[in-house]
Amino acid sequence: MDSIKIQIPSLSENIRIIESFIDNAKERFSLNDDIYGNIMIAVTESVTNAIKHGNSGDKSKNVHLSLTIQDNQIVFTIRDEGNGFDHTNLPDPTSPENIDKPGGRGIFLMKHLCDEVNFKDEGRIVELSFYLN
Structure with a gap:
């Protein structure tokens, strides 16, 4: 089992560190372009949520x-140091009343780009799984 870890303070400009982390993983594990694109979008979206919503942009908290x-x-595991959230009760971004609302699409996107999405620890941990075939 191969494993790599990183942690960043909750600042949106640190997303570029996450992008580099994913680029390094692409090289190291020879990920194909299709899966790489899905990983880049899903993982950066999840980390952005952890920074903005999970840690409420508090730079003293890490992702x-x-x-x-x-x-x-x-499998990418993203953990924040916030209060968690109810991932079972999210508005559907595709329903007519939500179509024009900004935001609310991150988790929807993740579920479509990943083979599996699991929430743990009251939503503080998100696992994004991609099959390599």
Whole structure:
């Protein structure tokens, strides 16, 4: 099992560090372009949510990102230090009353780009899984 970890303070400009982390993973594990694109969007979206919503932009709180490769899948685990949220009760961004609202599409996007999305620890931990085939 191969695993890499990083943590960043909750500042939106630190997303570029996450992008570099993903670029390094692409090189190290020879990820194909299709999966790489999905990973880049889903993971940066999840980290952005952790910074903005999870840690409420508090730069004294960190976002933790780890990547694990196991059994022909790559799993990114994103953890924030916030209060968590109810991931079972999110508005559908595709319903007519929400279509014009900014935001609210991140988790929807993640669910469509990943093979699996799991929330743990009351929403403070998100696991994004991608199958390598």
